[in-house]
Amino acid sequence: MRVVVAMRSYGQYCGLARALDVVGSRWSLLIVRELLVGPARYGELLAGLPGIATNLLAARLRELEEAGVVQRTLDTGSNGVVYVLTPWGRELRDTVASLVRWSTPLMISGPQGDTFHGRWLVVALDALLRDRRTTRPTTIGLAAADAVVAVHADRTGTRVEPCGGDQPDTVFRGEPAIVLGLASGMLTVEQAVAAGGVLRGREADLEAVLGVASSTR
Amino acid sequence: MRVVVAMRSYGQYCGLARALDVVGSRWSLLIVRELLVGPARYGELLAGLPGIATNLLAARLRELEEAGVVQRTLDTGSNGVVYVLTPWGRELRDTVASLVRWSTPLMISGPQGDTFHGRWLVVALDALLRDRRTTRPTTIGLAAADAVVAVHADRTGTRVEPCGGDQPDTVFRGEPAIVLGLASGMLTVEQAVAAGGVLRGREADLEAVLGVASSTR
DNA sequence: CCGCATCCTCATGGATACTG
DNA sequence: CAGTATCCATGAGGATGCGG
Numbered sequence: 001m002r003v004v005v006a007m008r009s010y011g012q013y014c015g016l017a018r019a020l021d022v023v024g025s026r027w028s029l030l031i032v033r034e035l036l037v038g039p040a041r042y043g044e045l046l047a048g049l050p051g052i053a054t055n056l057l058a059a060r061l062r063e064l065e066e067a068g069v070v071q072r073t074l075d076t077g078s079n080g081v082v083y084v085l086t087p088w089g090r091e092l093r094d095t096v097a098s099l100v101r102w103s104t105p106l107m108i109s110g111p112q113g114d115t116f117h118g119r120w121l122v123v124a125l126d127a128l129l130r131d132r133r134t135t136r137p138t139t140i141g142l143a144a145a146d147a148v149v150a151v152h153a154d155r156t157g158t159r160v161e162p163c164g165g166d167q168p169d170t171v172f173r174g175e176p177a178i179v180l181g182l183a184s185g186m187l188t189v190e191q192a193v194a195a196g197g198v199l200r201g202r203e204a205d206l207e208a209v210l211g212v213a214s215s216t217r
Numbered sequence: 218m219r220v221v222v223a224m225r226s227y228g229q230y231c232g233l234a235r236a237l238d239v240v241g242s243r244w245s246l247l248i249v250r251e252l253l254v255g256p257a258r259y260g261e262l263l264a265g266l267p268g269i270a271t272n273l274l275a276a277r278l279r280e281l282e283e284a285g286v287v288q289r290t291l292d293t294g295s296n297g298v299v300y301v302l303t304p305w306g307r308e309l310r311d312t313v314a315s316l317v318r319w320s321t322p323l324m325i326s327g328p329q330g331d332t333f334h335g336r337w338l339v340v341a342l343d344a345l346l347r348d349r350r351t352t353r354p355t356t357i358g359l360a361a362a363d364a365v366v367a368v369h370a371d372r373t374g375t376r377v378e379p380c381g382g383d384q385p386d387t388v389f390r391g392e393p394a395i396v397l398g399l400a401s402g403m404l405t406v407e408q409a410v411a412a413g414g415v416l417r418g419r420e421a422d423l424e425a426v427l428g429v430a431s432s433t434r
Numbered sequence: 435c436c437g438c439a440t441c442c443t444c445a446t447g448g449a450t451a452c453t454g
Numbered sequence: 455c456a457g458t459a460t461c462c463a464t465g466a467g468g469a470t471g472c473g474g
Contacts, residue, residue, distance in 0.1 A: 016340065030237070099237070273446095
Protein backbone atom coordinates (compact mmCIF):
# COMPACT_ATOMS: atom_id res chain seq x y z
CA MET A 1 0.00 0.00 0.00
CA ARG A 2 1.17 3.39 -1.05
CA VAL A 3 0.69 6.57 0.93
CA VAL A 4 1.45 9.96 -0.51
CA VAL A 5 3.11 12.05 2.17
CA ALA A 6 1.98 15.63 2.35
CA MET A 7 5.58 16.80 2.84
CA ARG A 8 4.80 20.03 4.65
CA SER A 9 6.55 22.79 2.75
CA TYR A 10 7.17 26.40 3.67
CA GLY A 11 5.96 27.39 0.22
CA GLN A 12 8.61 30.10 -0.12
CA TYR A 13 10.85 30.63 -3.13
CA CYS A 14 13.89 31.08 -0.91
CA GLY A 15 16.96 28.88 -0.81
CA LEU A 16 16.92 28.56 2.95
CA ALA A 17 13.24 27.63 3.03
CA ARG A 18 13.62 25.03 0.29
CA ALA A 19 16.69 23.56 1.93
CA LEU A 20 14.75 23.27 5.18
CA ASP A 21 11.90 21.64 3.30
CA VAL A 22 14.38 18.80 2.67
CA VAL A 23 16.59 18.61 5.76
CA GLY A 24 14.71 20.81 8.22
CA SER A 25 12.57 18.20 9.91
CA ARG A 26 13.53 16.62 13.18
CA TRP A 27 16.40 14.08 13.08
CA SER A 28 17.18 14.70 9.40
CA LEU A 29 20.48 16.49 9.86
CA LEU A 30 21.50 14.07 12.61
CA ILE A 31 21.00 11.21 10.17
CA VAL A 32 23.18 13.11 7.72
CA ARG A 33 25.78 13.50 10.47
CA GLU A 34 25.91 9.74 10.97
CA LEU A 35 26.30 9.17 7.25
CA LEU A 36 28.98 11.86 6.95
CA VAL A 37 31.19 9.61 9.07
CA GLY A 38 30.61 6.80 6.62
CA PRO A 39 28.02 4.45 5.13
CA ALA A 40 25.88 2.74 7.76
CA ARG A 41 23.31 0.00 8.22
CA TYR A 42 19.85 0.66 9.62
CA GLY A 43 20.82 -0.80 12.97
CA GLU A 44 23.98 1.29 13.15
CA LEU A 45 21.93 4.42 12.51
CA LEU A 46 19.55 3.43 15.27
CA ALA A 47 22.47 2.97 17.63
CA GLY A 48 24.08 6.26 16.60
CA LEU A 49 20.86 8.22 17.09
CA PRO A 50 19.80 7.53 20.67
CA GLY A 51 16.22 8.62 21.17
CA ILE A 52 14.94 8.21 17.64
CA ALA A 53 11.91 5.98 17.09
CA THR A 54 12.38 3.19 14.59
CA ASN A 55 9.44 4.26 12.45
CA LEU A 56 10.77 7.81 12.34
CA LEU A 57 14.17 6.63 11.18
CA ALA A 58 12.54 4.60 8.43
CA ALA A 59 10.38 7.54 7.40
CA ARG A 60 13.27 10.03 7.38
CA LEU A 61 15.45 7.68 5.38
CA ARG A 62 12.70 7.32 2.79
CA GLU A 63 12.23 11.09 2.59
CA LEU A 64 15.94 11.75 2.29
CA GLU A 65 16.22 9.06 -0.36
CA GLU A 66 13.37 10.56 -2.41
CA ALA A 67 14.92 14.00 -2.06
CA GLY A 68 18.25 12.70 -3.40
CA VAL A 69 20.26 13.16 -0.22
CA VAL A 70 20.64 9.50 0.74
CA GLN A 71 20.98 6.39 -1.38
CA ARG A 72 20.12 2.84 -0.43
CA THR A 73 22.76 0.41 -1.61
CA LEU A 74 23.06 -3.33 -1.26
CA ASP A 75 26.07 -4.59 0.61
CA THR A 76 27.52 -7.42 -1.41
CA GLY A 77 28.30 -10.26 0.93
CA SER A 78 26.45 -9.35 4.09
CA ASN A 79 23.42 -9.16 1.81
CA GLY A 80 21.95 -6.17 3.65
CA VAL A 81 20.96 -2.59 2.96
CA VAL A 82 23.61 0.08 3.44
CA TYR A 83 22.72 3.77 3.49
CA VAL A 84 25.12 6.19 1.81
CA LEU A 85 25.06 9.92 1.16
CA THR A 86 24.73 11.02 -2.45
CA PRO A 87 27.28 13.61 -3.71
CA TRP A 88 24.69 16.31 -3.04
CA GLY A 89 24.09 14.92 0.41
CA ARG A 90 27.80 14.99 1.15
CA GLU A 91 27.79 18.71 0.43
CA LEU A 92 25.81 19.14 3.64
CA ARG A 93 29.19 18.77 5.32
CA ASP A 94 29.57 22.54 5.14
CA THR A 95 26.21 23.17 6.75
CA VAL A 96 26.85 20.67 9.51
CA ALA A 97 30.30 22.13 10.07
CA SER A 98 28.98 25.66 10.39
CA LEU A 99 26.41 24.54 12.97
CA VAL A 100 29.11 22.68 14.89
CA ARG A 101 31.29 25.79 14.93
CA TRP A 102 28.30 27.90 15.95
CA SER A 103 27.54 25.54 18.82
CA THR A 104 30.78 26.00 20.75
CA PRO A 105 29.13 28.22 23.39
CA LEU A 106 26.70 25.35 23.96
CA MET A 107 29.48 22.78 24.32
CA ILE A 108 31.84 24.38 26.81
CA SER A 109 29.50 23.49 29.65
CA GLY A 110 30.41 19.86 28.99
CA PRO A 111 28.07 16.91 28.70
CA GLN A 112 25.25 17.34 31.20
CA GLY A 113 24.13 13.78 31.28
CA ASP A 114 23.82 13.84 27.51
CA THR A 115 24.96 10.73 25.69
CA PHE A 116 28.25 10.83 23.84
CA HIS A 117 29.58 8.77 20.95
CA GLY A 118 33.20 8.99 19.92
CA ARG A 119 32.01 8.60 16.34
CA TRP A 120 30.62 12.14 16.50
CA LEU A 121 34.15 13.46 16.96
CA VAL A 122 34.84 12.81 13.30
CA VAL A 123 32.30 15.42 12.25
CA ALA A 124 33.12 17.81 15.08
CA LEU A 125 36.89 17.74 14.54
CA ASP A 126 36.46 18.08 10.81
CA ALA A 127 34.44 21.24 11.40
CA LEU A 128 36.93 22.69 13.87
CA LEU A 129 40.22 21.67 12.26
CA ARG A 130 39.49 21.60 8.54
CA ASP A 131 41.46 24.76 7.79
CA ARG A 132 44.46 24.05 10.00
CA ARG A 133 47.70 23.58 8.05
CA THR A 134 51.13 22.23 8.93
CA THR A 135 54.42 22.58 7.09
CA ARG A 136 55.17 18.90 7.67
CA PRO A 137 52.58 16.12 7.17
CA THR A 138 51.38 15.00 10.57
CA THR A 139 49.00 12.32 11.76
CA ILE A 140 47.26 12.42 15.09
CA GLY A 141 45.19 9.65 16.63
CA LEU A 142 42.39 10.49 19.01
CA ALA A 143 41.06 7.69 21.17
CA ALA A 144 37.62 8.73 22.36
CA ALA A 145 35.06 6.85 24.38
CA ASP A 146 34.22 4.21 21.82
CA ALA A 147 36.04 5.18 18.64
CA VAL A 148 39.44 6.04 17.27
CA VAL A 149 39.76 9.03 15.00
CA ALA A 150 42.64 9.86 12.68
CA VAL A 151 43.56 13.46 11.97
CA HIS A 152 45.86 14.02 9.00
CA ALA A 153 47.29 17.49 8.53
CA ASP A 154 49.60 18.87 5.88
CA ARG A 155 50.12 21.94 3.72
CA THR A 156 46.71 21.62 2.06
CA GLY A 157 44.59 21.35 5.19
CA THR A 158 43.35 18.79 7.68
CA ARG A 159 41.29 15.67 7.07
CA VAL A 160 39.54 13.66 9.75
CA GLU A 161 38.39 10.08 9.41
CA PRO A 162 37.27 7.19 11.60
CA CYS A 163 39.57 4.25 12.27
CA GLY A 164 37.29 1.36 13.14
CA GLY A 165 37.60 0.03 16.64
CA ASP A 166 41.34 -0.51 16.62
CA GLN A 167 43.70 0.90 19.15
CA PRO A 168 45.57 4.00 18.00
CA ASP A 169 48.95 2.42 18.72
CA THR A 170 48.18 -0.25 16.17
CA VAL A 171 46.68 2.03 13.60
CA PHE A 172 49.43 4.60 13.63
CA ARG A 173 52.45 2.33 14.06
CA GLY A 174 55.18 3.36 11.69
CA GLU A 175 53.72 6.79 10.97
CA PRO A 176 54.83 10.04 12.57
CA ALA A 177 51.85 10.09 14.92
CA ILE A 178 50.66 11.63 18.12
CA VAL A 179 48.26 9.69 20.30
CA LEU A 180 45.78 11.61 22.38
CA GLY A 181 43.31 9.85 24.63
CA LEU A 182 40.16 11.87 24.87
CA ALA A 183 38.20 11.23 28.04
CA SER A 184 34.62 10.19 27.44
CA GLY A 185 32.37 13.13 26.82
CA MET A 186 35.16 15.64 26.27
CA LEU A 187 34.77 17.35 22.99
CA THR A 188 37.38 20.05 23.21
CA VAL A 189 41.00 19.04 23.17
CA GLU A 190 41.64 21.61 25.86
CA GLN A 191 39.28 19.78 28.17
CA ALA A 192 40.86 16.44 27.36
CA VAL A 193 44.39 17.67 28.03
CA ALA A 194 43.31 19.37 31.23
CA ALA A 195 41.74 16.11 32.34
CA GLY A 196 45.02 14.30 31.75
CA GLY A 197 44.33 12.61 28.46
CA VAL A 198 47.04 10.37 27.08
CA LEU A 199 49.33 12.41 24.89
CA ARG A 200 52.41 11.29 23.04
CA GLY A 201 54.53 12.58 20.20
CA ARG A 202 56.02 15.88 19.12
CA GLU A 203 54.40 18.73 20.96
CA ALA A 204 55.00 21.13 18.10
CA ASP A 205 52.96 18.94 15.79
CA LEU A 206 50.13 18.75 18.26
CA GLU A 207 50.02 22.49 18.64
CA ALA A 208 50.14 23.06 14.92
CA VAL A 209 47.28 20.72 14.17
CA LEU A 210 45.00 20.97 17.16
CA GLY A 211 45.91 24.50 18.18
CA VAL A 212 46.53 23.50 21.76
CA ALA A 213 49.69 23.58 23.77
CA SER A 214 50.30 20.01 24.87
CA SER A 215 50.42 20.69 28.55
CA THR A 216 52.29 17.56 29.55
CA ARG A 217 51.91 13.78 29.63
CA MET B 218 0.57 31.75 35.08
CA ARG B 219 3.78 29.90 34.60
CA VAL B 220 4.37 27.15 32.09
CA VAL B 221 7.53 25.13 32.08
CA VAL B 222 8.42 24.38 28.50
CA ALA B 223 9.79 20.91 28.00
CA MET B 224 12.14 22.17 25.27
CA ARG B 225 12.54 18.80 23.61
CA SER B 226 16.26 18.15 23.42
CA TYR B 227 18.17 15.49 21.55
CA GLY B 228 20.14 14.81 24.69
CA GLN B 229 23.37 14.30 22.77
CA TYR B 230 26.72 15.85 23.61
CA CYS B 231 27.33 16.78 19.98
CA GLY B 232 27.68 20.26 18.55
CA LEU B 233 25.21 19.64 15.78
CA ALA B 234 22.59 18.20 18.13
CA ARG B 235 22.94 21.08 20.60
CA ALA B 236 22.79 23.65 17.82
CA LEU B 237 19.61 22.02 16.54
CA ASP B 238 18.21 22.07 20.07
CA VAL B 239 18.31 25.85 19.70
CA VAL B 240 17.55 26.58 16.05
CA GLY B 241 16.32 23.22 14.81
CA SER B 242 12.61 23.65 15.38
CA ARG B 243 10.28 24.71 12.64
CA TRP B 244 10.45 28.38 11.54
CA SER B 245 13.43 29.18 13.78
CA LEU B 246 16.01 29.60 11.04
CA LEU B 247 13.53 31.47 8.86
CA ILE B 248 13.06 33.96 11.68
CA VAL B 249 16.83 34.28 11.83
CA ARG B 250 16.85 34.87 8.08
CA GLU B 251 14.44 37.78 8.46
CA LEU B 252 16.56 39.29 11.21
CA LEU B 253 19.77 38.80 9.23
CA VAL B 254 18.43 41.39 6.79
CA GLY B 255 17.96 43.79 9.65
CA PRO B 256 16.06 44.45 12.89
CA ALA B 257 12.32 43.97 12.54
CA ARG B 258 9.04 44.52 14.35
CA TYR B 259 6.65 41.70 15.18
CA GLY B 260 4.35 42.66 12.34
CA GLU B 261 7.21 42.81 9.85
CA LEU B 262 8.26 39.32 10.87
CA LEU B 263 4.70 38.08 10.37
CA ALA B 264 4.65 39.64 6.92
CA GLY B 265 8.05 38.22 6.01
CA LEU B 266 7.12 34.71 7.11
CA PRO B 267 4.01 33.85 5.13
CA GLY B 268 2.34 30.81 6.63
CA ILE B 269 3.52 31.15 10.20
CA ALA B 270 0.91 31.27 12.94
CA THR B 271 1.05 34.23 15.28
CA ASN B 272 1.31 32.10 18.41
CA LEU B 273 4.19 30.17 16.87
CA LEU B 274 6.06 33.34 16.00
CA ALA B 275 5.61 34.59 19.55
CA ALA B 276 6.75 31.26 20.99
CA ARG B 277 9.80 31.01 18.72
CA LEU B 278 10.83 34.57 19.49
CA ARG B 279 10.64 33.82 23.21
CA GLU B 280 12.69 30.64 22.81
CA LEU B 281 15.31 32.36 20.66
CA GLU B 282 15.49 35.20 23.13
CA GLU B 283 16.02 32.85 26.08
CA ALA B 284 18.68 30.98 24.11
CA GLY B 285 20.55 34.21 23.44
CA VAL B 286 20.02 34.32 19.68
CA VAL B 287 17.53 37.18 19.54
CA GLN B 288 17.20 40.28 21.67
CA ARG B 289 14.09 42.36 22.28
CA THR B 290 14.90 46.05 22.14
CA LEU B 291 12.73 49.12 22.56
CA ASP B 292 12.51 51.41 19.58
CA THR B 293 12.91 54.94 20.89
CA GLY B 294 10.26 57.10 19.30
CA SER B 295 7.84 54.63 17.83
CA ASN B 296 7.68 53.22 21.35
CA GLY B 297 7.52 49.60 20.19
CA VAL B 298 9.46 46.39 20.46
CA VAL B 299 12.12 45.69 17.85
CA TYR B 300 13.72 42.27 17.49
CA VAL B 301 17.46 42.15 16.79
CA LEU B 302 19.97 39.34 16.47
CA THR B 303 22.60 39.10 19.18
CA PRO B 304 26.24 38.83 18.05
CA TRP B 305 25.99 35.06 18.48
CA GLY B 306 22.78 35.03 16.50
CA ARG B 307 24.41 36.97 13.70
CA GLU B 308 26.99 34.21 13.40
CA LEU B 309 24.23 32.01 12.03
CA ARG B 310 24.87 33.89 8.80
CA ASP B 311 27.37 31.20 7.85
CA THR B 312 24.92 28.40 8.49
CA VAL B 313 22.16 30.11 6.56
CA ALA B 314 24.57 30.84 3.73
CA SER B 315 25.71 27.24 3.48
CA LEU B 316 22.11 26.05 3.30
CA VAL B 317 21.35 28.64 0.62
CA ARG B 318 24.34 27.47 -1.43
CA TRP B 319 23.32 23.85 -0.90
CA SER B 320 19.81 24.60 -2.11
CA THR B 321 20.69 25.69 -5.64
CA PRO B 322 19.49 22.40 -7.16
CA LEU B 323 16.15 23.11 -5.51
CA MET B 324 15.96 26.65 -6.87
CA ILE B 325 16.69 26.19 -10.58
CA SER B 326 13.17 24.88 -11.12
CA GLY B 327 11.97 28.41 -10.37
CA PRO B 328 9.14 29.42 -8.09
CA GLN B 329 6.33 26.90 -8.40
CA GLY B 330 3.62 29.03 -6.99
CA ASP B 331 5.75 29.66 -3.92
CA THR B 332 5.66 33.15 -2.51
CA PHE B 333 8.63 35.42 -3.06
CA HIS B 334 9.91 38.45 -1.18
CA GLY B 335 12.65 40.61 -2.60
CA ARG B 336 13.92 41.00 0.95
CA TRP B 337 15.10 37.40 0.85
CA LEU B 338 17.53 38.32 -1.92
CA VAL B 339 19.72 40.04 0.63
CA VAL B 340 20.47 36.76 2.37
CA ALA B 341 20.62 34.74 -0.84
CA LEU B 342 22.97 37.11 -2.68
CA ASP B 343 25.17 37.43 0.37
CA ALA B 344 25.54 33.65 0.42
CA LEU B 345 26.27 33.41 -3.29
CA LEU B 346 28.44 36.49 -3.82
CA ARG B 347 30.22 36.95 -0.50
CA ASP B 348 33.58 35.80 -1.81
CA ARG B 349 33.49 37.63 -5.16
CA ARG B 350 36.16 40.31 -5.51
CA THR B 351 36.72 43.16 -7.94
CA THR B 352 39.83 45.22 -8.60
CA ARG B 353 37.75 48.40 -8.68
CA PRO B 354 35.04 49.19 -6.09
CA THR B 355 31.68 48.57 -7.73
CA THR B 356 28.11 49.01 -6.59
CA ILE B 357 25.20 47.19 -8.14
CA GLY B 358 21.55 47.83 -7.43
CA LEU B 359 19.09 45.00 -7.72
CA ALA B 360 15.42 45.90 -7.96
CA ALA B 361 13.42 42.83 -7.03
CA ALA B 362 9.70 42.36 -6.64
CA ASP B 363 9.25 44.50 -3.57
CA ALA B 364 12.72 45.50 -2.47
CA VAL B 365 15.90 47.12 -3.67
CA VAL B 366 19.19 45.49 -2.79
CA ALA B 367 22.65 47.04 -2.94
CA VAL B 368 25.67 44.92 -3.75
CA HIS B 369 29.03 46.49 -2.96
CA ALA B 370 32.11 44.72 -4.27
CA ASP B 371 35.77 45.58 -3.92
CA ARG B 372 39.15 43.98 -3.27
CA THR B 373 38.08 42.64 0.14
CA GLY B 374 34.89 40.90 -0.91
CA THR B 375 31.23 41.61 -1.53
CA ARG B 376 28.64 42.98 0.87
CA VAL B 377 24.91 42.92 0.33
CA GLU B 378 22.38 45.13 2.07
CA PRO B 379 18.77 46.25 1.70
CA CYS B 380 17.89 49.71 0.45
CA GLY B 381 14.44 50.46 1.78
CA GLY B 382 11.64 50.75 -0.74
CA ASP B 383 13.20 53.45 -2.91
CA GLN B 384 13.71 53.18 -6.60
CA PRO B 385 17.19 52.05 -7.60
CA ASP B 386 17.74 55.04 -9.83
CA THR B 387 17.22 57.29 -6.85
CA VAL B 388 19.25 55.26 -4.42
CA PHE B 389 22.27 54.89 -6.61
CA ARG B 390 22.23 58.30 -8.29
CA GLY B 391 25.69 59.73 -8.37
CA GLU B 392 27.42 56.44 -7.64
CA PRO B 393 29.10 54.22 -10.20
CA ALA B 394 26.19 51.80 -10.19
CA ILE B 395 24.61 49.14 -12.27
CA VAL B 396 20.88 48.75 -12.03
CA LEU B 397 19.46 45.33 -12.58
CA GLY B 398 15.73 44.75 -12.48
CA LEU B 399 15.13 41.28 -11.20
CA ALA B 400 11.85 39.85 -12.38
CA SER B 401 9.58 38.79 -9.56
CA GLY B 402 10.37 35.31 -8.34
CA MET B 403 13.69 35.02 -10.13
CA LEU B 404 16.44 34.26 -7.72
CA THR B 405 19.32 33.62 -10.07
CA VAL B 406 20.76 36.51 -12.00
CA GLU B 407 20.99 34.24 -15.02
CA GLN B 408 17.23 33.82 -14.97
CA ALA B 409 16.68 37.52 -14.57
CA VAL B 410 18.91 38.39 -17.51
CA ALA B 411 17.36 35.69 -19.65
CA ALA B 412 13.94 37.07 -18.81
CA GLY B 413 15.00 40.50 -20.00
CA GLY B 414 15.63 42.20 -16.71
CA VAL B 415 16.65 45.82 -16.89
CA LEU B 416 20.39 46.04 -16.94
CA ARG B 417 22.50 49.15 -17.11
CA GLY B 418 26.09 49.97 -16.42
CA ARG B 419 29.49 48.61 -17.34
CA GLU B 420 29.21 45.01 -18.41
CA ALA B 421 32.68 44.26 -17.12
CA ASP B 422 31.64 45.29 -13.63
CA LEU B 423 28.52 43.19 -13.75
CA GLU B 424 30.43 40.17 -14.87
CA ALA B 425 33.10 40.65 -12.25
CA VAL B 426 30.66 40.92 -9.38
CA LEU B 427 27.78 38.70 -10.34
CA GLY B 428 29.72 36.27 -12.49
CA VAL B 429 27.27 36.54 -15.33
CA ALA B 430 27.79 37.75 -18.85
CA SER B 431 25.33 40.59 -19.28
CA SER B 432 23.60 39.17 -22.29
CA THR B 433 22.07 42.39 -23.59
CA ARG B 434 19.75 45.26 -22.64
C1' DC C 435 18.69 -11.44 14.43
C1' DC C 436 17.73 -7.13 11.08
C1' DG C 437 14.70 -3.94 8.88
C1' DC C 438 11.10 -2.10 9.12
C1' DA C 439 5.30 -1.55 9.79
C1' DT C 440 1.44 -0.87 13.03
C1' DC C 441 -0.77 1.01 16.91
C1' DC C 442 -1.50 4.14 20.43
C1' DT C 443 -0.57 8.29 23.27
C1' DC C 444 0.74 12.85 23.75
C1' DA C 445 3.56 16.86 22.48
C1' DT C 446 3.93 20.21 18.78
C1' DG C 447 2.28 22.87 14.92
C1' DG C 448 -1.46 25.47 12.47
C1' DA C 449 -5.69 28.36 11.97
C1' DT C 450 -8.56 31.56 13.93
C1' DA C 451 -10.75 34.30 17.43
C1' DC C 452 -9.93 37.46 20.83
C1' DT C 453 -7.81 41.14 23.97
C1' DG C 454 -4.92 45.02 26.19
C1' DC D 455 -0.36 46.61 16.53
C1' DA D 456 1.42 42.95 19.28
C1' DG D 457 0.64 39.52 20.91
C1' DT D 458 -2.60 35.58 23.94
C1' DA D 459 -6.18 31.91 24.15
C1' DT D 460 -8.44 28.22 22.15
C1' DC D 461 -9.26 24.33 19.45
C1' DC D 462 -8.17 20.96 16.01
C1' DA D 463 -4.76 18.54 12.92
C1' DT D 464 -0.41 16.58 12.54
C1' DG D 465 3.85 14.63 13.77
C1' DA D 466 6.93 12.54 17.32
C1' DG D 467 7.93 8.84 20.87
C1' DG D 468 7.50 4.29 22.64
C1' DA D 469 6.08 -0.47 22.52
C1' DT D 470 5.34 -4.24 19.92
C1' DG D 471 4.51 -7.25 15.86
C1' DC D 472 6.10 -9.54 11.82
C1' DG D 473 8.23 -11.17 7.64
C1' DG D 474 12.66 -12.42 5.53
